[in-house]
Amino acid sequence: LAAALSLAKVGAEVALVGPPTPVAAATDTRTAALFNGSITLLENLGVWRELEPVSAALKGIRIIDDTGGLLRAPEVLFEAREVGERLFGWNVPNAPLAMALWEAAKRDKRITIVETARVEHVEIRPDVAVARTAEGEELRAKLVAAADGRRSICRAAAGIATTTWDYDQAAIATRFEHSRPHDGISTEFHRKSGPFTVVPLPGLESGLVWVERPAIAKRLVELDEDGFRVVLETRLQGLLGRVGAIGERRLFPLMGLTAEAYGRSRVVLIGEAGHVIPPIGAQGLNLGLRDAATVADCVAEAMARGEDVGGPEVTRHYHERRKVDVESRIMAVDILNRTLLSTLLPVSLLRGFGMHLIRSFGPLKKALIRQGLEPSGPRPTLMESGGAAMHMATEQMQASA
Ligand SMILES: Cc1cc2nc3c(=O)[nH]c(=O)nc-3n(C[C@H](O)[C@H](O)[C@H](O)COP(=O)(O)OP(=O)(O)OC[C@H]3O[C@@H](n4cnc5c(N)ncnc54)[C@H](O)[C@@H]3O)c2cc1C
Numbered sequence: 001l002a003a004a005l006s007l008a009k010v011g012a013e014v015a016l017v018g019p020p021t022p023v024a025a026a027t028d029t030r031t032a033a034l035f036n037g038s039i040t041l042l043e044n045l046g047v048w049r050e051l052e053p054v055s056a057a058l059k060g061i062r063i064i065d066d067t068g069g070l071l072r073a074p075e076v077l078f079e080a081r082e083v084g085e086r087l088f089g090w091n092v093p094n095a096p097l098a099m100a101l102w103e104a105a106k107r108d109k110r111i112t113i114v115e116t117a118r119v120e121h122v123e124i125r126p127d128v129a130v131a132r133t134a135e136g137e138e139l140r141a142k143l144v145a146a147a148d149g150r151r152s153i154c155r156a157a158a159g160i161a162t163t164t165w166d167y168d169q170a171a172i173a174t175r176f177e178h179s180r181p182h183d184g185i186s187t188e189f190h191r192k193s194g195p196f197t198v199v200p201l202p203g204l205e206s207g208l209v210w211v212e213r214p215a216i217a218k219r220l221v222e223l224d225e226d227g228f229r230v231v232l233e234t235r236l237q238g239l240l241g242r243v244g245a246i247g248e249r250r251l252f253p254l255m256g257l258t259a260e261a262y263g264r265s266r267v268v269l270i271g272e273a274g275h276v277i278p279p280i281g282a283q284g285l286n287l288g289l290r291d292a293a294t295v296a297d298c299v300a301e302a303m304a305r306g307e308d309v310g311g312p313e314v315t316r317h318y319h320e321r322r323k324v325d326v327e328s329r330i331m332a333v334d335i336l337n338r339t340l341l342s343t344l345l346p347v348s349l350l351r352g353f354g355m356h357l358i359r360s361f362g363p364l365k366k367a368l369i370r371q372g373l374e375p376s377g378p379r380p381t382l383m384e385s386g387g388a389a390m391h392m393a394t395e396q397m398q399a400s401a
Helices: 002-009 021-025 036-044 046-056 093-105 153-157 213-222 226-236 284-304 310-343 345-360 360-375 387-400
Strands: 014-018 032-037 056-058 060-065 076-078 089-093 113-114 119-126 129-133 139-140 144-146 161-176 184-190 194-201 205-212 243-247 250-259 266-268
Touching: 002 014, 002 036, 002 093, 002 113, 002 144, 002 284, 002 387, 014 139, 021 093, 032 036, 032 093, 032 194, 032 284, 036 089, 036 284, 036 387, 046 060, 046 089, 046 093, 056 194, 089 093, 089 194, 093 113, 119 153, 144 153, 153 266, 161 194, 161 213, 205 213, 213 250, 226 243, 250 310, 266 284, 266 310, 284 310, 284 387
Parallel strands: 014 113, 060 184, 144 266
Antiparallel strands: 032 089, 056 089, 060 076, 119 129, 129 139, 161 205, 161 243, 161 250, 184 194, 194 205
16 A cells, blocks of 8 residues: 555556455554654655554653563663654554555545455566456556565566565564553563563553464463453553553464565565564564655656666666665564574573663664664655655656656
8 A cells, every 4th residue: 555655656657456455454453663754654645644643652662671581681761862853753553554545545546446355366578567356357567566465476476586484473462551651662571482562552552562472372362351451461560550441352473584586577575575574673564664665766766767667677776775674674673583582591691781782882772773763775755754745846847848
């Protein structure tokens, strides 16, 4: 959805092909902590105004060592003001986010929505990509922005191989009310089975991402609400006071995936079609939104040069622009997750030492904050304030030339 809207913003004619968003959005219990660049993209796509009231500002991120190791690492609080920002970003519930993007796509005259149960077949020809839906409709496009998830058939059609790995972990995602204010601080408890994270929502409510071994996570999801509340309050160690109403709980198996190329043969990979990482440090959707904004830049540049928007130059530029950003996040999140799961004493000591270093050495802390928030590499135009207007001005100049 974000890729379709971003491409339409730079003047491309887009077919948005897939199952209708309202069906999938209805069951998504997740929230996404989105950093400032992602929020600017949502502003430029014209959906932020309606999302702000259901989202909560993120002023800080606290990390608590709850691994129960011999040497407990010190608590670290990263605050946005340490790097001269008012906020890190906002925590946005996935369901209204998807719905706002869907409604914006329906309003956009450059986007044609093709509702289908699924795309069944994709064929890449030298001059065009051809997709066939389950209902038998055939669609042709110069470029496929493949946002069809981790089992992407568009990626397979382009012959892009992947490396996948398993974490033997699952995440429970839900939201809950509580009696004490969160003060705009997201808290990550680092536990041996994975992180347990509470992220602010408006008022006295928070989103929860609780990573556990799959069998334990399944048992936790199956508990009745009172049973789950007892365990949740224990895990929170009084941080948010008494726990009130708890939303629907859903389980997400965790895995890792990276593609050997992010663009090739008229296909560019967007979101989990190109990269899947565990929910640590809130990187997944932020990366996916950067993919969407970047493909818009690549296509805008090709249109300005009068080139084929799905040609090898475009897919190569896209791959080059996304590679470092995506691969550096995959590596950082993977290392952090594995140091939690490791039972080796030297690994725990190293993690503890790292936390001490971050706490006591200001420049390192600031560098880490910047690294977590900003893309590695140039910021795409639609993530700049006024980025949509910049694209529109370029398009008007080209039209009048
Ligand atoms: C518990 C949890 C918490 C998270 N929290 C955060 C966070 O705080 N911040 C953050 O940045 N990220 C977070 N993430 C990551 C984020 O949720 C994902 O990066 C994001 O949802 C991936 O979206 P996607 O659109 O790439 O993939 P998907 O959501 O899998 O979407 C793929 C789409 O493709 C469609 N599709 C698939 N196959 C076909 C086909 N053949 N034909 C047509 N359509 C098809 C599907 O119907 C679906 O709509 C979290 C993830 C988890 C699991």
